[in-house]
Amino acid sequence: MNFLFLSWLVLGLGACAAALPWRSARITALLGGGSAVLGCVSGLIAVGQGLVAERAATFSLPWSMPGGSFSLRLDGLSAFFLLPLFIVGLVGALYGTEYMQKEKACLHWSWYNLLLVSMAMVVTAANGLLFLFAWECMSLTSFFLVITEYNKSEVVAAGWIYLLATHLGAACLFAFFLSAGAFCGSLDFASFQHLNKLTGPVVSVLFLLLLAGFGSKAGIFPLHVWLPDAHPAAPSHVSALMSGVMVKTAIYGLLRMCSFFTASPVWWGGLLMAIGITGALFGIAMAAMQSDVKRSLAYSTVENVGIILLALGFWMQSRAAGQHVVAALALAGGLIHLLNHALFKSLLFLGAGSLMHGSDSRDLNRMGGLMCRMPVTGLMIVCGGMAISALPPFNGLVGEWFIYRALLESGAALSGLGGFFPVMLVGCLALVGGLVLIVMTRIIGIALTGVPRSPEAAEAHEAGWPMRSAMIVLALLCLAGGLLPIQLLRVAGRAAVLLDPESAQLFAGQVITPWWLGIMAFLLIGALLAAFSFNRWRQGRGTVAAASTWGCGFAFPSNRMTYSAESYSELAQSGMFCSCLTPKSKDGRTIGFFPIRRFFVFTAPDPVLEKFFKPLFQRLADYCRRCCRLQSGNLHIYLLYVFCTTILLLFWVGQR
Amino acid sequence: MRITILQLFLHLLLLFGFSPLLSGVIGKTKALFTGRVGPPFLQLYFDIWKLFGKGMVISRTTTWIFRAGPVVGLAVPLLAGLLIPFGPVGAPISFSGDLIFFVYLFALSRFFTACAALDTGSSFEGMGAVREVTFSCLAEPTVFFVFIVLARLSGSFSLDAMFGQTLAASWHTAAPSLLLILVCLFIVTLVENCRIPFDDPTTHLELTMIHEVMVLDHSGPDFGMILYGAAMKLFVFGALVVRLFLPGTTGNMALDILLFIGGILFMAVVVGVIESVMARLRLLRIPQLLVGASLLSFFSLILLLR
Numbered sequence A: 001m002n003f004l005f006l007s008w009l010v011l012g013l014g015a016c017a018a019a020l021p022w023r024s025a026r027i028t029a030l031l032g033g034g035s036a037v038l039g040c041v042s043g044l045i046a047v048g049q050g051l052v053a054e055r056a057a058t059f060s061l062p063w064s065m066p067g068g069s070f071s072l073r074l075d076g077l078s079a080f081f082l083l084p085l086f087i088v089g090l091v092g093a094l095y096g097t098e099y100m101q102k103e104k105a106c107l108h109w110s111w112y113n114l115l116l117v118s119m120a121m122v123v124t125a126a127n128g129l130l131f132l133f134a135w136e137c138m139s140l141t142s143f144f145l146v147i148t149e150y151n152k153s154e155v156v157a158a159g160w161i162y163l164l165a166t167h168l169g170a171a172c173l174f175a176f177f178l179s180a181g182a183f184c185g186s187l188d189f190a191s192f193q194h195l196n197k198l199t200g201p202v203v204s205v206l207f208l209l210l211l212a213g214f215g216s217k218a219g220i221f222p223l224h225v226w227l228p229d230a231h232p233a234a235p236s237h238v239s240a241l242m243s244g245v246m247v248k249t250a251i252y253g254l255l256r257m258c259s260f261f262t263a264s265p266v267w268w269g270g271l272l273m274a275i276g277i278t279g280a281l282f283g284i285a286m287a288a289m290q291s292d293v294k295r296s297l298a299y300s301t302v303e304n305v306g307i308i309l310l311a312l313g314f315w316m317q318s319r320a321a322g323q324h325v326v327a328a329l330a331l332a333g334g335l336i337h338l339l340n341h342a343l344f345k346s347l348l349f350l351g352a353g354s355l356m357h358g359s360d361s362r363d364l365n366r367m368g369g370l371m372c373r374m375p376v377t378g379l380m381i382v383c384g385g386m387a388i389s390a391l392p393p394f395n396g397l398v399g400e401w402f403i404y405r406a407l408l409e410s411g412a413a414l415s416g417l418g419g420f421f422p423v424m425l426v427g428c429l430a431l432v433g434g435l436v437l438i439v440m441t442r443i444i445g446i447a448l449t450g451v452p453r454s455p456e457a458a459e460a461h462e463a464g465w466p467m468r469s470a471m472i473v474l475a476l477l478c479l480a481g482g483l484l485p486i487q488l489l490r491v492a493g494r495a496a497v498l499l500d501p502e503s504a505q506l507f508a509g510q511v512i513t514p515w516w517l518g519i520m521a522f523l524l525i526g527a528l529l530a531a532f533s534f535n536r537w538r539q540g541r542g543t544v545a546a547a548s549t550w551g552c553g554f555a556f557p558s559n560r561m562t563y564s565a566e567s568y569s570e571l572a573q574s575g576m577f578c579s580c581l582t583p584k585s586k587d588g589r590t591i592g593f594f595p596i597r598r599f600f601v602f603t604a605p606d607p608v609l610e611k612f613f614k615p616l617f618q619r620l621a622d623y624c625r626r627c628c629r630l631q632s633g634n635l636h637i638y639l640l641y642v643f644c645t646t647i648l649l650l651f652w653v654g655q656r
Numbered sequence B: 001m002r003i004t005i006l007q008l009f010l011h012l013l014l015l016f017g018f019s020p021l022l023s024g025v026i027g028k029t030k031a032l033f034t035g036r037v038g039p040p041f042l043q044l045y046f047d048i049w050k051l052f053g054k055g056m057v058i059s060r061t062t063t064w065i066f067r068a069g070p071v072v073g074l075a076v077p078l079l080a081g082l083l084i085p086f087g088p089v090g091a092p093i094s095f096s097g098d099l100i101f102f103v104y105l106f107a108l109s110r111f112f113t114a115c116a117a118l119d120t121g122s123s124f125e126g127m128g129a130v131r132e133v134t135f136s137c138l139a140e141p142t143v144f145f146v147f148i149v150l151a152r153l154s155g156s157f158s159l160d161a162m163f164g165q166t167l168a169a170s171w172h173t174a175a176p177s178l179l180l181i182l183v184c185l186f187i188v189t190l191v192e193n194c195r196i197p198f199d200d201p202t203t204h205l206e207l208t209m210i211h212e213v214m215v216l217d218h219s220g221p222d223f224g225m226i227l228y229g230a231a232m233k234l235f236v237f238g239a240l241v242v243r244l245f246l247p248g249t250t251g252n253m254a255l256d257i258l259l260f261i262g263g264i265l266f267m268a269v270v271v272g273v274i275e276s277v278m279a280r281l282r283l284l285r286i287p288q289l290l291v292g293a294s295l296l297s298f299f300s301l302i303l304l305l306r
Helices: A002-019 A025-052 A076-099 A108-124 A128-149 A153-184 A189-197 A201-218 A227-233 A236-258 A266-287 A293-321 A324-359 A375-388 A396-413 A417-448 A465-483 A485-499 A501-507 A515-541 A565-576 A607-630 A635-655 B002-034 B043-052 B064-081 B098-119 B123-154 B166-173 B175-192 B220-245 B253-277 B285-305
Strands: A057-062 A069-074 A544-547 A584-586 A601-603 B056-059
Touching: A002 A025, A002 A108, A025 A076, A025 A108, A069 A076, A069 A108, A069 A128, A076 A108, A076 A236, A076 A324, A076 A465, A076 A485, A108 A128, A108 A236, A128 A153, A128 A227, A128 A236, A153 A189, A153 A201, A153 A227, A201 A236, A201 A266, A227 A236, A227 A293, A236 A293, A236 A324, A266 A293, A266 A417, A293 A324, A293 A396, A293 A417, A293 A501, A324 A375, A324 A396, A324 A465, A324 A485, A324 A501, A375 A396, A375 A417, A375 A465, A375 B098, A396 A417, A396 A465, A396 A485, A396 A515, A396 B098, A396 B123, A417 A565, A417 B098, A417 B123, A417 B285, A465 A485, A465 A515, A485 A501, A485 A515, A515 B064, A515 B098, A515 B220, A565 B123, B002 B043, B002 B064, B002 B220, B002 B253, B043 B220, B056 B064, B056 B220, B064 B098, B064 B220, B098 B123, B098 B220, B123 B166, B123 B175, B123 B285, B166 B175, B175 B220, B175 B285, B220 B253
Parallel strands: A544 B056
Antiparallel strands: A057 A069, A584 A601
16 A cells, blocks of 8 residues: 555656656656656555455545545455556556657646546545546546647547546446435445345446446447547557556446445346447447557457456356356456456557557558568567457467356356357357457558558658567567466456455366466467478578569559558458448549549548437537527626526525 | 377377378369369379478568468467367367367467468458458357357367267267258368368469468468468368267277278368369358358257257
8 A cells, every 4th residue: 555655646746747847848758757657666566565465455534525535445456457557557658758759748747647646546446435536537637638639620529529428427427426325324435335235226227327437438339439539639658548447447447336236136247248249349340440540449449348348247147147157257257358458458559659650640551561660569569469369379368268268158058048148149259359350450461561551651760769668568468468377367366356256266276277278378389489490491491582572463563552451341341240330431433534533531430429429419409509598698687597596595495 | 198199199190191182182083073184192292392492582572470471370270280189089288168279279370371461562462361351250150159069069168078979979969950060160161271162272363362362472481381281271170070070989099090081081072072063152152151151050059059
């Protein structure tokens, strides 16, 4: 706990120091970034203590807020969520010191440090009011980080959508906490145990409030609309922090609150699973159609959150049904995938930022051939792409392996409808896995390999050492997770003890151990090395000549002839996706005998935003505009309003 | 321990020694149908041997990814071959949940083959990469459904046990399901190994190829490794089909191994016959056939679930 306070102190001092008007941006970056790095190191020590300690560390101070107390609690679940926070916060700060050099970064570092503090406070708060306070701080600081480039109109638009979505979610959370506090008599989490006694439809309403409130932050399926705009708009290390960690704080909230309802009905899990798999399929299908690399990664976050939700929902359902082995597998899968996603998605966002830095564009079609000019960034993106596609020997496979095993175990054991749904989900998950492969080979194949598609890409430059080392650290962690899956399970086990003690007992035993996955990862590396050395040995005899790519005898292909990002996903889109996802194209036809200059625009807007939320809010705005008549601008009328209101209030008081 | 080492030895022997023979048998069958003499049975051995001694020509646009494709393409079927039983010879490596690892191993090889193809910057190879990743994305649910059927029947989640002793007994109790998944697994074998009706390995037009077009720019030892890896992949998938088809044992190990080899050669003949009597499907039809196959495998699962 002391190290956590030290971390907050360092981060807070850094935030203040970075806010001062220093003469050069370098000093600001050094103060802000340096304090963030130091704070995260101190935070990581606290996490280590929290993961090792047998008992939860608590801390409490009186707070003058009515109903609030400044009480904190660092237990296994909190430590599990703090771990990715401080890892990604640390590498993000390192990355940012170089990334933000070009940009005008007034107050950037203050917001960054405060975001880290508020996220850590969200995860450790043990009082409803403190939680909401930290939650709001997190939303606001991340909003200011999203609109770092506030002179661009699309960035500001993305920021507003984000602010709106996050506050609509926060409204649900206020409703939940106030009603839970009213029932339990106190807003302290310790007294929330009484929620267990609630029965009837009230419980379901509370759960739906939680789902809407946290879901809007986590980007679960119909509430994800802010995510694909806001994550790309932010600077890349902030995108990494938001996509990798901030989204997970919402999952933390959901898990923490659901842990108070120990006897949850079966349909909660079913609902989470349905939302999860829909979101996974939708997210990855949309990711396959975006030509903006960061937008594609943001949609992939929607997909991964869907997978995590699917696993957690399956855990809830099987726990309610009393299948402890399946519940343990699903819980382990959900938690490990959550941790892994924080690592590889951050890695990919940092890599995407490095590509943008090098080629001056976010559009995949303006990159190309960057592997030659940015070898380290390229290698790191390949590593991240392998991890997110759940390919051995990286960590992504470990989480998915548990989720698949949970579904398979239950599908093979149950019969009738009980076995039907897990089996269906295995098929859907396999389809999602195949689509992830399309998305990742598309990003790697179009952006990194082939020929440069724009003059800027032809002159791209590699990132400096802070950006490179940040990516290398994350890639090594991803590889380590794949080679030592037992350690991942052990860390997840610390969080699982608090959520489901019965299943957590299985984490240590032989029943669900992923021991063999680690062995297989080592064997795979061995086989790859053997094949590689054989290749080198045979090549030693012959000569290696360089020539141009085979083009059926045409030796001068231009970069306009190669496969583009849209053409790469066209087959999947036309053959597999439903028609509501069809991207919009403008002016693609050429008619007439002689070639003329034409422009072809291809966009894939979010169908949920376009077809549901935009008309809904448009209609709301129309209704509200009618109320404008009340605002006449005449002072006398306003005084009349005040008078009438006072009279009405007097009547009301008199009635009581 | 000694048995495991013997199994490992036999696996490697069969995988390295016999896998290129299948291509020769397929070629001979097709030649027989068209009334030609055809290339000798050992043609692929000669080809691979020749390629391993040759120099290389590499496109100027390529990077290390291009060279990684063949390396992964050889290492993956090798490791995957160790996870499955070859007829009566049990798998040297087997653990609960290895079927998931098996599926994702092949995804790894697909990932690198597609990236290596795109590395050349050629539209043809991009086209091949798109088709490969899209079609196998549709084939993956089928593989899982087939494996779930077998897992239900055997009560185990390791490929060794799923394709193990219990299979013969399962044919008595759940023959319709097993027959359906045999068909599905055979379809998956054809699509994963790029055979007719999904892809024509001997076509001459780049526009219609899938697998061959992705490796257009590979040459010399790299190409030799790709051919060897593809042959091993066909052998691995063929071994699963044959094991499903011939689950019984005679009790005599040597006879069983001969039976297994005979079975896998017979499967090669069947593939050759299909390639002789059928044309390649139109590309638009391929997703429909694949979805049909996964529905079929799902149906076989429903037969068991009821």
